Amino acid sequence: MKGTLKKTALQLVTEFSVPMIISIAWTSYVLWGKELTVQSIGANFGGAFFFVSWMSGQFFRVRKQASVEESFGSVEKRLNHLIDELETKSQHMIGYITGGDSHLYFLPLQSVGNKIQWLACHSGEYPLHQVTVRIVDLEILLGYYKPEDQQGFDVRHDLGEIHYGANFALGENAIGDRQRLSFNIFTYARNGKFLQEVRFEKVAGVLLKALRITRSGGEVVREEIDLNFPLNAEGKVVWDRYETQWE
Structure with missing residues (x-):
């Protein structure tokens, strides 16, 4: 439980530290030299924090999606390799049972x-x-x-x-x-x-x-x-000199 809370806190700090810094910097820039009130600070800081948080959230989402897609690609390659290996071993097993092309x-x-x-x-x-x-x-x-x-x-x-x-x-x-x-x-x-x-x-x-x-x-x-074996006019061996059938 403690490990999960610790990971969650670290994730929150990672995702919201940048929006927090940018929002403070933006609020300071806009209100520099002006009269400071709770409403002006809240309006500028809240709007900036919401916008930057949304932008950073999109960044983390896209990065996570790319990571997931890469993981899926790796899993797909491993599955394809396993399928090919299984097919090869199945063919070998069938060959040993039936004789294959021997x-x-x-x-x-x-x-x-x-x-x-x-x-x-x-x-x-x-x-x-x-x-x-x-x-x-x-x-x-x-x-x-x-x-x-x-x-x-x-x-x-x-x-x-x-x-x-x-x-x-x-x-x-x-x-x-x-x-x-x-x-x-x-x-x-x-x-x-x-x-x-x-x-x-x-x-x-x-x-x-x-x-x-x-x-x-x-x-x-x-x-x-064999070399010099008699051939017909077409240069081929006469295999069917007598009629041949499967028996």
Whole structure:
């Protein structure tokens, strides 16, 4: 209580000291050399004190309003910063839960014995969840190539959780005596479906590759084409040499 009264008294002294001094000076100036009466002193001092107090009050009000607006501006900046930070952390949390924009990339490695070995590589910032992969050999599927060992045209892998930065072998496919190979690799995960198209062509005895990864909806997330890989008249890879559909 005493602290509040003390602050109030100091505020009153601060706000009314200047009007008091100016009013006394004005009254002295106006009545200098004249007969002094209570009415003349009261009239001149009261009018001057009221006017100067009103002017100083406006000054203090404007200064306080400017201070409040500055405080509000500071609060607004802090709130905007907190909102941006919260949005960023929410996006990260959603990314960790769903997998975000991460995907699997299958690197084909030609191994001994005319076989292609697949190296699965995690790509992206977040882990992948509930991952299932299906590798389809289109030539075998459509009857353009019949392997001697009667292998099937597709292989399925249930991978489950894939951690950030993971790399691991995922099986192999026979090349045989083919001059061209076409594989579609379907990846299903919590964050959606991805299709990796891999096309091989033998050029001067060297097996060249072109690959493209698209998310369901048509967004291309990766594309790699070896130098000297055969292109069509428009200078593009013929990805749809066989009709491709999401499965």
